[in-house]
Amino acid sequence: MKNKKLNAVQVWKQFEDVLAPRLRLSVIERAVYSHLLRHSLLERKRRLRFSVIWLARNLALSRTPVRNAVHRLDELRALRILERSKAGHVVEMRLPEGIRAASDRKTGPGGPAKLPRGTSLEETDFMKTFALRRTIHARDGGRCFYCLRQTPGRMHCLDHVVPRAHSGRNSYRNLVSCCMECNAAKGDTPAPDFLRSLYRDGRLTAEEFAGRLRALKELTAGKFRPAFHAEKKGRESGKRG
């Protein structure tokens, strides 16, 4: 972090899309974290000295919930309280991508993924649990389905190939792991058109583009099955061509 300029857009996306939902931050905790981040890491300072009165006044909130939020963020390791005195708090802030709990498997409900009892693979809603969502990321092997970039654990999300707004389902045939940039850029664009735009921008070679179009067809045809805990090894687990 030292002298490296922060990519604020990326930081904010990580915060809103990954950190806050995974840690289940309340509205006040979100406000506190954002405000402290703005006055520390965004100013290239890792540490910040502040008083709860200052923080509460800036956020137009009462002191007690603000103080509680600072302490909860410390428990969640989103920041570390280094000093607490009459003069105020000194905290060391962490970037969303550096917060382990946000990407820690244990924070997700459920253990290894199992198909919900009584449901078939085809009926399964893969957005329903953390464990189910993880099977899609595992199937796609840590790469963005669209641009093929490696996506570190905290930097990926699930994308509906056919957007939910267009009746896209939460099926393994319609969900892919992708980088946040592609997720944001794709929006409601049909997947083949989005892939074509990546090709035009030089982010995919002609060969990769053709491979992605093929993969898209295979995905829809149900060829990329996520692997489950109970499934035997060696079974088709959805490798892409």
Ligand SMILES: [Zn+2]
């Ligand atoms: Zn991507």
